[in-house]
Amino acid sequence: MGHDELVIVGRVLLALVLGGLIGMERTLHGRAAGFRTHALVCLASALLMMAAVYQSRWMSANAIGTITIDPTRTAQGIMTGIGFLGAGVIFKEGLTVRGLTTAASIWITAAIGIQVGIGFYFAAVLGAAATLVVLAFFLALERKMPAEIYMYHDVCFSGDAVPSEDELRKLIASHGLAITHLTQHMRDHGKQFEYRMTLHGRDPKCAEALSRHLRALPGVIGFRISPTGD
Numbered sequence: 001m002g003h004d005e006l007v008i009v010g011r012v013l014l015a016l017v018l019g020g021l022i023g024m025e026r027t028l029h030g031r032a033a034g035f036r037t038h039a040l041v042c043l044a045s046a047l048l049m050m051a052a053v054y055q056s057r058w059m060s061a062n063a064i065g066t067i068t069i070d071p072t073r074t075a076q077g078i079m080t081g082i083g084f085l086g087a088g089v090i091f092k093e094g095l096t097v098r099g100l101t102t103a104a105s106i107w108i109t110a111a112i113g114i115q116v117g118i119g120f121y122f123a124a125v126l127g128a129a130a131t132l133v134v135l136a137f138f139l140a141l142e143r144k145m146p147a148e149i150y151m152y153h154d155v156c157f158s159g160d161a162v163p164s165e166d167e168l169r170k171l172i173a174s175h176g177l178a179i180t181h182l183t184q185h186m187r188d189h190g191k192q193f194e195y196r197m198t199l200h201g202r203d204p205k206c207a208e209a210l211s212r213h214l215r216a217l218p219g220v221i222g223f224r225i226s227p228t229g230d
Helices: 003-028 035-053 061-066 073-087 100-117 121-144 165-173 205-216
Strands: 091-093 096-098 149-158 179-188 192-201 220-227
Touching: 003 061, 003 100, 035 073, 035 100, 061 096, 073 096, 073 100, 100 121, 149 205, 165 179, 165 192
Parallel strands: none
Antiparallel strands: 091 096, 149 192, 149 220, 179 192
């Protein structure tokens, strides 16, 4: 096995390892695009870039003199194609959009594979380490940050026990939450009345307190509280 073959084997193995490490973190968090998906994305990116870097191995000497493959255009094509795969892991569950972080991790994994394919090992390893830090440690930091928490809330009352909008706002405010985008909907010929709204606050425990209150409140037929998130 020649020197070039050893280099290619090393790059393939490194792409599998780096992509697999990122995918393993996604698998541990129960994401659909996990270990195998990320490993394959990184490997495919590395292979496509090596096809451009080692074009002299598969093109004739005459062709090399007249045709040259631009590796930067190869990278551009890879990143464009990865966009379709990333879009496949983003899905809408009710009013909540999920999968954005996994889509971003697939995109950065493709970039890492490109670095491996051209032999830029330092940038590839550094990028993989930074990606793992963002996915693993930034999540814990994000949860501790005093950020606004948003959630979608639907509550349905029986037609003879519908609170006014002011009463509803006071009820929500008593649990440390505020209402935005409130809509009203009457159903079943006036027998049921539904409020739909977006809530926001700073304490994640507010949603549980509101849920307990609504479960014990007379006239409530049903409700739903759906936190937004990735």
